[in-house]
Amino acid sequence: MVAAKNISDETKNEAIKVAKATQKPRQTKEQTKLIAAGIEKGIAEYKKQHKNKARDRDKARKQDIKAKARTAKTAESETSAVASQSNAHLLPWGLLVISWIGFISFSLMK
Template sequence: MNRNSKDVSPETVNSAAAIAKSTQKPGQTKEQTKLIAQGIQKGIEQYKKQQKAKARDADKAKKKQHKAKLLKSASIEAAVEDVKPATLPWLLLGISWLCFAAYILFV
């Protein structure tokens, strides 16, 4: 039907022919119906290409969002890990000062 007929699925060809036959008008020749079917087939192929492109773009956006989420959670975990070691020395210093104050007060 077209120059890339080996790239076209048989389902597309069949559905285009069925649509062309269902919209066929009285007195319409087979050649005219064949041309209409080719036009419908091109439209179906174009639609499929657009849908594939949309799916690829959506997949890329999803992967980008997931990657950003992972980076954000990794940076939060790194920040939490940085805070935890910093609190330990201050805690030990506070305990030592309390023990020193208790020693001074009770001795």
């Protein structure tokens, strides 16, 4: 009876409507109630499965978002590493040019 407490009134009413719609001419009320109870269980099981699938889809969506964020961070750190490497490449050449300019200007002043 624990499962009956979890079933909403809306589900019960829906199950009764379906059971009455499929009722045979000589079918007793007890038989209709048993059919309605079976339909209630089926609807409850369907809703439970639907809820679990929705939860799984939400988890997968959140994992995709996290994976994309991690990928973006990795790409950003790689880009900054490449940029710092290209700047490090220019530093020795810049110092060489400045030293030559200084040397030439010093020798022209004499």
